[in-house]
Amino acid sequence: GDSVTQMEGPVTLSEEAFLTINCTYTATGYPSLFWYVQYPGEGLQLLLKATKADDKGSNKGFEATYRKETTSFHLEKGSVQVSDSAVYFCALSGIAKVEKLVFGKGMKLTVNP
Amino acid sequence: DTEVTQTPKHLVMGMTNKKSLKCEQHMGHRAMYWYKQKAKKPPELMFVYSYEKLSINESVPSRFSPECPNSSLLNLHLHALQPEDSALYLCASSQALGQGDGYTFGSGTRLTVV
Numbered sequence: 001g002d003s004v005t006q007m008e009g010p011v012t013l014s015e016e017a018f019l020t021i022n023c024t025y026t027a028t029g030y031p032s033l034f035w036y037v038q039y040p041g042e043g044l045q046l047l048l049k050a051t052k053a054d055d056k057g058s059n060k061g062f063e064a065t066y067r068k069e070t071t072s073f074h075l076e077k078g079s080v081q082v083s084d085s086a087v088y089f090c091a092l093s094g095i096a097k098v099e100k101l102v103f104g105k106g107m108k109l110t111v112n113p
Numbered sequence: 114d115t116e117v118t119q120t121p122k123h124l125v126m127g128m129t130n131k132k133s134l135k136c137e138q139h140m141g142h143r144a145m146y147w148y149k150q151k152a153k154k155p156p157e158l159m160f161v162y163s164y165e166k167l168s169i170n171e172s173v174p175s176r177f178s179p180e181c182p183n184s185s186l187l188n189l190h191l192h193a194l195q196p197e198d199s200a201l202y203l204c205a206s207s208q209a210l211g212q213g214d215g216y217t218f219g220s221g222t223r224l225t226v227v
Contacts, residue, residue: 032213043119043203043220044156051213089155093213100169101216103155 002027006090006104013080013111021075021107023064023090031092033057033066033073034101038087047075047088080111115140117219119204125225128194134222136187136204142217144168144210145187147179148203150221156203162187163210194226 006023013019025031032051036044048057053068064075073090090104117138126132136145144163148156160179161169167179176198178190187204201223205216 032215034215036218043201044205044216044218046215046217049215093215100158100161101156106153106155108153 002031002092002094002102004090004092004102004104006088007107008105010108010110013109015082015111015113016079017111019075019077019080019084019109021088021090021109023073023075023104025071025073025090025092027071027092027094029094030068031094033064034091034093035062035064035073035075036089036091036103038089038106040086044089080109082111082113085109085111115217117204117206117217119202119219119222121222122220123223123225125227126191126194127227128196130194131190131192133191134189134202134204134224136189136219137185138206138217139185140206140217141184142206142208143184144207145181146205146207146216147187147189148205148218150201150203152200160189161210168210191224194224196226199224199226 003026034049035047037047048059050057050066056065062077087106087108089106120135147159150156159173162181165181176193180188201221203221204219207216
């Protein structure tokens with residue numbers, strides 16, 4: 001079945017550091033790929049998405065490119081801020097008629113001033 | 114309106130109580146979902162509604178009973194829960210099934226069963 005593997009952390013960075021969170025997937029066909037962020041005590045927010053190969057999703061300085069050849073969707077940000085401290089989930093939705101989001105295990109990021 | 118609204122935000126209930134969680138969206142989305150999230154874990158799918166009809170039940174115990182009275186509302190009725198059911202319950206919606214656009218999540222109801 002479809003699955004997502006991502007870095008689990010936790011990871012602690014200093015403000016303005018470079019961030020990469022690796023995500024790889026296994027799926028039949030061409031799934032849509034997502035990054036969700038969950039701030040403490042809140043629900044999940046869609047951070048960015050890509051629906052086909054070579055698409056680049058971007059939002060709030062974060063970027064991720066849908067790489068079909070490596071089945072990856074790594075999240076990057078050039079300079080993190082304290083406000084980026086959160087849990088980040090990589091997810092995919094398959095092409096089946098009944099859509100179901102499959103999540104990675106999540107990675108907790110803490111950014112220190 | 115681009116939000117999914119969940120009430121209440123916090124709920125404490127005894128094992129013999131009956132309570133309901135509510136979820137509302139006014140984005141015209143026709144698919145709605147209930148997820149359960151335990152601490153430090155990803156969300157787990159419980160139910161999927163499509164056009165107000167139950168489409169998926171992920172083998173959820175019958176003490177959880179979903180209801181979709183109309184296209185904007187989704188309820189989760191709770192009865193005779195166990196302490197291990199304590200979790201964050203998330204509602205989500207999407208335009209329709211199979212669109213691949215992702216979900217809009219609510220902020221969740223944090224449920225504690227005592």
